Amino acid sequence: MISGTYTKESASHIIDKIFTNEKASHLYRQLLWLRQSEETLARLYKEQEMRTPTHFGTGQEAVAVGVCEALECEDVVYSHHRCHNHYLAKGGDLFKLVAELYGRIDGCSAGRGGSVHLTAREKGFVISSAILAQTIPVATGSALAFKMDDKPNIAVCFFGEATCEEGAFYESMNYASTYKLPVLFVCENNLYSTESPLNTRQPEDTELCERARAFKISSEKVDGNDVYAVYQAASLAVARIRAGKGPFFLECMTYRWREHVGPCFDHEVNRTYRSKEELESWMEKCPVKKAASYLLRNEMVTKDELSQWNFEIEERVQKAVTLAKQSGWPKALELFENVW
Amino acid sequence: MRVLKYWQALSEGLVQAMEQDPDIFVTGISVDYSSGVFGSTVEACKRFGKKRIFDAPSMENALTGIAIGAAAVGKRPVVFHPRNDFMFLAFDQMINLAAKWKYMYGGNAGELPIVFRAIVGKGWGQGATHSQSLHAVLAHFPGLKVVLPASPKDAKGLTLSALQSNSPVVILEHRSLYNIEGEVSEEPIAVPIGKAEIVRSGSDVTIVAASLMVHEAKIAAIELEKEGIDVELIDIRSLRPLDEETILASIKKTGRLIVVDTSWEMCGLTSEIAALAAEKAFYSLKAPVKRIALANCPAPVSLSLENVFYPKPSTIAKATLALLNKSSDRIGNIDPEDTFKGPY
Ligand SMILES: Cc1ncc(C[n+]2csc(CCOP(=O)(O)OP(=O)(O)O)c2C)c(N)n1
Numbered sequence: 001m002i003s004g005t006y007t008k009e010s011a012s013h014i015i016d017k018i019f020t021n022e023k024a025s026h027l028y029r030q031l032l033w034l035r036q037s038e039e040t041l042a043r044l045y046k047e048q049e050m051r052t053p054t055h056f057g058t059g060q061e062a063v064a065v066g067v068c069e070a071l072e073c074e075d076v077v078y079s080h081h082r083c084h085n086h087y088l089a090k091g092g093d094l095f096k097l098v099a100e101l102y103g104r105i106d107g108c109s110a111g112r113g114g115s116v117h118l119t120a121r122e123k124g125f126v127i128s129s130a131i132l133a134q135t136i137p138v139a140t141g142s143a144l145a146f147k148m149d150d151k152p153n154i155a156v157c158f159f160g161e162a163t164c165e166e167g168a169f170y171e172s173m174n175y176a177s178t179y180k181l182p183v184l185f186v187c188e189n190n191l192y193s194t195e196s197p198l199n200t201r202q203p204e205d206t207e208l209c210e211r212a213r214a215f216k217i218s219s220e221k222v223d224g225n226d227v228y229a230v231y232q233a234a235s236l237a238v239a240r241i242r243a244g245k246g247p248f249f250l251e252c253m254t255y256r257w258r259e260h261v262g263p264c265f266d267h268e269v270n271r272t273y274r275s276k277e278e279l280e281s282w283m284e285k286c287p288v289k290k291a292a293s294y295l296l297r298n299e300m301v302t303k304d305e306l307s308q309w310n311f312e313i314e315e316r317v318q319k320a321v322t323l324a325k326q327s328g329w330p331k332a333l334e335l336f337e338n339v340w
Numbered sequence: 341m342r343v344l345k346y347w348q349a350l351s352e353g354l355v356q357a358m359e360q361d362p363d364i365f366v367t368g369i370s371v372d373y374s375s376g377v378f379g380s381t382v383e384a385c386k387r388f389g390k391k392r393i394f395d396a397p398s399m400e401n402a403l404t405g406i407a408i409g410a411a412a413v414g415k416r417p418v419v420f421h422p423r424n425d426f427m428f429l430a431f432d433q434m435i436n437l438a439a440k441w442k443y444m445y446g447g448n449a450g451e452l453p454i455v456f457r458a459i460v461g462k463g464w465g466q467g468a469t470h471s472q473s474l475h476a477v478l479a480h481f482p483g484l485k486v487v488l489p490a491s492p493k494d495a496k497g498l499t500l501s502a503l504q505s506n507s508p509v510v511i512l513e514h515r516s517l518y519n520i521e522g523e524v525s526e527e528p529i530a531v532p533i534g535k536a537e538i539v540r541s542g543s544d545v546t547i548v549a550a551s552l553m554v555h556e557a558k559i560a561a562i563e564l565e566k567e568g569i570d571v572e573l574i575d576i577r578s579l580r581p582l583d584e585e586t587i588l589a590s591i592k593k594t595g596r597l598i599v600v601d602t603s604w605e606m607c608g609l610t611s612e613i614a615a616l617a618a619e620k621a622f623y624s625l626k627a628p629v630k631r632i633a634l635a636n637c638p639a640p641v642s643l644s645l646e647n648v649f650y651p652k653p654s655t656i657a658k659a660t661l662a663l664l665n666k667s668s669d670r671i672g673n674i675d676p677e678d679t680f681k682g683p684y
């Protein structure tokens with residue numbers, strides 16, 4: 001469904017490169033890294049020691065991994081409130097993320113930001129922010145700077161489908177397209193904005209890609225739970241953007257497993273806006289499982305390797321958490337640091 | 341020293357800053373028109389061309405975010421608004437992000453060097469949505485610097501300072517000041533942000549003012565001198581950071597304080613400075629603090645209503661005499677004729 005002149009055929013050489021054994025395995029391990037990290041955090045969150053409203057991204061890992069793996073380190077990434085996946089996928093340090101959630105000095109934002117205000121500047125994860133649509137123009141602005149300075153980098157913004165109901169999104173699309181800026185808009189359509197389903201927010205049969213096209217922006221809709229599909233689409237989009245063809249809008253269909261904010265499942269806390277059955281049907285489409293069966297089907301890994309990775313990642317996560325809990329608190333005297 | 345108009349001084353400050361720093365670029369509605377923001381960007385357009393100074397669609401919110409994103413990766417943007425009232429649409433980006441950037445990411449997301457230039461309108465029927473001044477609202481939030489140059493010297497010097505600052509600065513330029521003249525050094529001399537200027541020293545009463553009201557107060561002070569009243573006039577130049585020291589020293593000297601603003605009293609510049617006096621100079625005060633500000637209603641259009649809406653030099657002179665328990669019978673018509681040519 002890619003529109004514009006850049007066809008799949010002309011980009012086939014890019015796709016061919018994609019699924020080397022090594023890359024496919026790496027994508028899987030990244031998925032697992034995000035999943036284990038987030039699920040560990042969700043478990044610990046219930047202890048009430050991470051005093052920061054947190055939007056867990058469990059179930060949506062493939063979007064972050066598929067897109068970030070298609071980027072170079074110098075490319076910049078921006079995110080929204082549900083940002084842990086994007087931070088980790090771009091290389092953000094888990095220890096610093098956990099320390100941030102615990103409000104500690106070693107946190108990526110030194111305990112001043114919390115779950116929704118992350119940064120890993122050295123990895124190209126510039127910021128995430130909690131105001132809907134806020135980082136969309138900001139990513140567009142970094143793209144403007146890259147274009148002004150003739151740099152090969154691109155800027156990426158991750159956001160939810162509810163952001164497509166905010167004005168700044170349209171202002172940014174209009175601008176990015178007018179100036180052909182190297183920016184990739186990645187919409188994670190998980191069907192809900194807090195407890196509001198799509199049909200109360202967007203007209204029936206809405207295709208967000210059509211909205212992008214109205215701004216002369218090429219777009220594609222992919223299965224956001226299939227890391228390989230996302231990676232392939234993102235790689236094409238990135239190549240297209242780097243070739244100077246302007247912005248791209250990538251819509252990734254996915255589903256949030258846990259409650260909007262907090263560590264529970266909705267059915268555990270008796271919320272009725274969606275059913276347990278609906279959740280279970282999406283859990284069957286789990287991005288981690290999906291990737292694992294792809295690897296096994298294509299005999300790219302053995303079951304033993306999978307469990308070995310599982311074990312290794314679990315250890316890494318535990319280590320980061322233990323270390324973060326030992327980090328010190330910011331001092332009262334430091335309250336006024338960095339106001340300007 | 342050489343005399344320049346306010347708009348020429350703005351222009352010179354911008355050009356000299358852009359010469360020094362190739363990362364500076366300017367965008368916003370109309371910045372590259374041939375009229376060049378009442379002349380203040382014409383020279384920059386000529387020197388640096390459309391790569392560094394270019395028009396923008398009317399999209400105040402996203403444009404501000406775009407400037408933030410550019411600043412985040414090394415540029416130093418100047419975003420211009422033909423009327424500062426349009427910045428209300430940019431408040432999310434300005435206040436929820438730019439002002440908090442350094443703090444909220446613990447200093448780890450880097451610095452955000454951005455300058456917001458915006459013009460404050462007055463009179464000529466510009467009315468409720470095109471003649472407000474947003475300095476107090478903006479100065480409310482930690483993280484933004486808010487400056488209000490009142491003279492050509494400061495128009496240039498504060499522009500230079502703002503363009504050397506590594507955190508966001510809002511420059512509010514009063515439209516009525518664009519054609520005033522004053523001495524300006526040819527050198528690129530930055531005026532420090534957060535330092536008030538004693539425009540005139542005196543011993544009887546302190547008048548604290550900003551922007552256009554500095555000029556209105558100056559006229560009042562000259563008239564008051566004839567009445568034997570020695571006014572100390574302070575131009576705050578910047579509302580955040582506020583130079584408390586200079587203001588307090590003056591109040592301690594004169595024992596009387598009048599605060600004059602281009603905006604309203606409520607939660608404003610005048611209330612802030614009155615509070616400062618109450619908290620930190622109470623025992624020096626010989627009389628209650630007097631505030632002079634816009635009438636407490638939106639800006640009207642009709643000339644007959646505009647005439648009573650805006651405080652004038654005579655308003656200030658009469659209030660000062662009242663504070664000193666003196667008659668203002670002798671104050672004639674000291675208010676300058678309105679020479680402003682419309683439409684904006
Ligand atoms: C400007 C603004 N309005 C409202 C909110 C409150 N809010 C936070 S997240 C959210 C839902 C966003 O849904 P979506 O963009 O689809 O992302 P998701 O949470 O589904 O990942 C809302 C309404 C906000 N943070 N910012």
Ligand SMILES: [Mg+2]
Pocket residue numbers: 160161162188189190191192193194
């Ligand atoms: Mg959503």
